[in-house]
Amino acid sequence: MLIVTTIHFQLHRDCLIMSAPHIVQLALRIASNTTKVSDYLVANNLPQPSFDLNTPLHGAVPKDEPEIQALRQSVLADTAELRDLMLGPRDYLLSFVHNSLLPQQAVTRFGLARNLPVGSETSFAEMAKSSGLSESNVRKLVRCAVAQRIFEEPRPGVVAHSAASRLLAEDPxxxxxxxxxxxxxxxxxxxxxxxxxxxxxxxxxxxxxxxxxxxxxxxxxxxxxxxxxxxxxxxxxxxxxxxGRPFDLKYVTDFYPWEEHSRGTVVDVGGSQGFVCVALARKFSSMSFVVQDLEPVITEAKENVPPDVASRVSFMTYDFFTPQPVSGADVYFFRWIFHNWSDKYSIKILRNLIPALKPGAKIVVSDAVLPGPGEMPKGMEVRMRSFDLVMTSIQNAKERELSDWAELFQNADERFEFVGATCPPGSNLSLLVAVWKGS
Incomplete structure (x- = not known):
């Protein structure tokens, strides 16, 4: 009877939530998921979230607990949406403050966090002396930083570290x-x-x-x-x-059928120190690998190749804006390369492969795929699209939606057949595949 009553209560509660106005649904979901996170922390004798100096500096919610992390992400998305709705269109637009990064710029540029020993206190006058700023400017900058939870002011005119400023002091x-x-x-x-x-x-x-x-x-x-x-x-x-996890190499090694290229060769174009190829070589013992990058990178990489894979991972100086020198490889791999370049230069990189490609060769790309409109919560989407704007501001480059990727290969050469993309759960990067259909 108790079980039936409990189920009936849960169904009744769920119906009430579903019939409530949207802002009430958000609030109820926030309360429910926050309680679940808090209960998990209590049950595992973990501290509650805080900005106190001795709180876990990388967050109270463990990174290796996917269910708890999912609850955390839900709370973050719902609270952001609820805040925006409660502000309304006018106050929402007016909430964007152009100089919100100024305190952070000052704290890092003038060493305000690094010059304050953790666990100690200081004054505005002392911070002015060590930074070379005027006391007046220190006061206004630091008090704004305190409002952003960077530093604490336990007593008027006395500055101490918060958990956030401690990270700035201790974590390079x-x-x-x-x-x-x-x-x-x-x-x-x-x-x-x-x-x-x-x-x-x-x-x-x-x-x-x-x-x-x-x-x-x-x-x-x-x-x-x-x-x-x-x-x-x-x-x-x-x-x-x-x-961290969103860029873990397992998303490359475990989510593409590398076994299809047994005894084949993989060329990692722009492969830096060869981290991907080393990981793949340890998992697939019959494959060989060539890591390509510019000369200073390759010189250093050759000195650090692990002995257990040195016989199958070689290094080559190469500029991908010149013709590809390794012919007949099974896979040409690019990890986070194309997002650094506009279509004009990305097409040039792809075309430089063509003389080296054998029929059926694969182009495997580990890179971001922007969501289509409405495919993810606004908070997550705005972060991804903001990064797209970062690439524009520094390189005239871009992040790409799936249709942009297909168009990129088509514009490089019609003999590239774009197969599609897979985004491993938990990864920030997708795996995109194209096949060379030329002779």
């Missing part, structure tokens, strides 16, 4: 991610519309918001190479961005 990857976004990328974004107006329809990496912001006629990566500190910071930002 997080620090350089915030510094690059609030400095290099923010300034490039501010000039992107100006670049679009000055260079209508440009696909050139030298005619971008980044170019105008830095008064340069060099592509971004070439420009940054002249400034080792900025270049290193950008590299650390990318390393921090790609760490």
């Amino acid at each position: 990857g997080v620090h350089d991610f915030v510094a690059t976004c609030s400095d290099e990328l923010w300034q490039a974004a501010a000039q992107t519309c100006n670049a679009m107006a000055k260079y209508p329809g440009s696909e050139e990496p030298t005619e971008t918001g980044f170019s105008l912001a830095n008064n340069t006629d060099k592509p971004m990566y070439e420009f940054l190479s002249d400034y080792p500190e900025r270049s290193s910071r950008f590299a650390n930002m990318m390393r921090s961005f790609t760490e």
